[in-house]
Amino acid sequence: MSDHKTMTLTLIVWRQKNANDPGKFETYTAKGITEHHSFLEMLDCVNEDLIHSGKDPIVFDHDCREGICGMCSQVINGAPHGGQDRTTVCQLHMRKFKDGDTIYIEPWRARAFPIIKDLIVDRSALDKIVQAGGYTSCHTGGVADGNAILIPKPVADEAMDAAECVGCGACVAGCPNGAAMLFTGAKVSQLALLPQGRAEAAARVKNMSNAMTECGFGNCTNHYECQAACPKGINVKFIARMNREFIKAQF
Amino acid sequence: MQLFTSSIGRKILMAITGLGMVMFVIVHLLGNSSIFAGPGGLNTYAEHLHSMPLPIIAGFRIAMLVFICVHIWFGIQLTIENRGGRPQQYAVKACQKASFASENMIWTGALLLLFIVYHLLQFTFRVTPEVAGFAGQMPGNVFGMVVTSFKNFFITFIYAGAMVTLFLHLTHGIQSFFQTMGWSNDCVQPGITKTGTLVALILFLGYVAIPLTIFAGILKG
Structure with missing residues (x-):
């Protein structure tokens, strides 16, 4: 990675212990991020630092990390999935951001989606x-002919x-x-x-x-x-x- | 009937009553444009309207009242429900498609209601000071009444402002009608939006031309 320039970003992340906790924003610094990191990988790096320093990592939903499962759910700078056309958060790459950027990360906000923890909501x-x-509704039995x-x-x-x-x-x-x-x-x-x-x-x-x-x-x-x-x-x-x-x- | 209780049903009611009022606004402008034919034009038109059989006049007024009441009632109800749909706002607001018009329908609607009340008090019930002289006769010299009123800067200003509000309300409202009624798809939607805005613009220009030409002294009594 030494041949890549790295970015340092300021993250303002919504932290909330559970549905009843009022929640608040916490500020973190993401260091050593390259343009090839996906947004979730960037959060993984931040979480590693948090874990090493004995703090609670940022909890977020993710699964396939290839843009097809729909698990990742973050509102980034006010736009769900970061606002890039037809892109889930996992497919959003850090090349879309500049060194020194401040990024707001929030959970889906809707009455029907209570927050479970931090960035995870109950969908x-x-x-x-x-x-x-x-x-x-259909009768079970033999597989119907395709045509x-x-x-x-x-x-x-x-x-x-x-x-x-x-x-x-x-x-x-x-x-x-x-x-x-x-x-x-x-x-x-x-x-x-x-x-x-x-x-x-x-x-x-x-x-x-x-x-x-x-x-x-x-x-x-x-x-x-x-x-x-x-x-x-x-x-x-x-x-x-x-x-x-x-x-x-x-x- | 799901029309009065369900989410989509109430929107359909909003759409149909909204369409009724848009139709009225179009006919009202066509009728009002007779003012450009001079005193004979508008006064003859007013007499023609007043000479219609009472059931037609009363029926029309009741229908308009029902339309406006349904539109206001469900408009307020849906807006209150929708404000609750996202109880906590995002720290960063980054709307990509929502417009000033689409986000402020309740407020442009409220302003239009105030305007309608004022407009009726002025030109139908004739209780505002500048039209006191025209209160006795119905319809009487409508042309004179309108011209007298719009020589006042504040009245012209209120009307022009109301028409800007109407324009905003209709830019979102007209295309919304087609979407809510399900008469839209990805092919026609951009065309519907542009046509809706064009119709709103034509209505705005047509309506605002009356007070402005009178205030500017182009249209004289």
Whole structure:
């Protein structure tokens, strides 16, 4: 690493012991960071220093570290996942920052996402929305023939675009209302677009939107911050589709 | 019925009542533009409106009142709920898509409500001082009443300010209508947003032209 210039950064990180703790910002210095470090690796370095000096490390969510699992969840300088287009925190690299930068790191903030510790929030509210209707009911038995139900390519592609959602919750974190409309819209759309999902489409959209409210998410006011925050580029057209499905479900 | 209780249902009510009011605002401007034809234009238009059968006039006024009440009621309700959706704000605010207009719909809406009340007191009920002379006759010399009022700087200023507020409210409101009704996708959404802003701009320019031309002395009594 000696051939690389290293950066020294000031981190202002949200520390909170548990859901009941009021929490506060702590300032840390990240030393010896190269442009090749991912944001999470940078935090690993800071945590090593903290552990060596006998302090509590910064607790954050992470899993695959290759941008597909949706576990990492940090609001960096006010932007979920750091604000780089279609990027999760693990794929955000330190080359996007300059030596001497001050970086604010906060957890997802939404009523429906209580903080577990530091930067980890409880996102099980999203699971509750899926449990309310994000499935298709079918008889078990032999595997159905792949081409038994023909689906036009554009429709399959559209459903796949919606299915790209990894459920990270950045849409909720980015929404000023803490709404889960992009998440729910994507789940409703991916199933409503396909013949297998059409059968339960009406009940699904009603149940999932009710679950959304029951979990404490806000309402959509069409700011479209969710789309900007989404690391998978889910388009707000799926919110429009969900609204359309909702209206259809009333008749 | 989920329309009055659910998250999406109440937004649909906001959208439909909002559309009704946008339609009114368009028709109102078309009618008001008869002022540019001189006293004969606006006064004839006013007499035509007043000569309509009472059920039509009363029905229209009741419908507008219902629309505005539903829009205000659910607007306030949804805003309060939404403020609770993120109880603790971020230390750094970095909105990427939200605009001044989209974030302040409740306040531009509140200002518009104040304006509507003032506007009705002035030109419908005619209780403000500058139109006292026109209070007796209905519709009477509407042209004279409007021209007298807009010679006052403060009245012109209030109207111009209200129209800026209307412009802001509609730039977010019109495109929001299509999104909420589900009549939008990624192909048409940029076009809808631009058209909505254009409609809001045309309405702003059309409305603001009336007080400004009168105040500037271009349109004379």
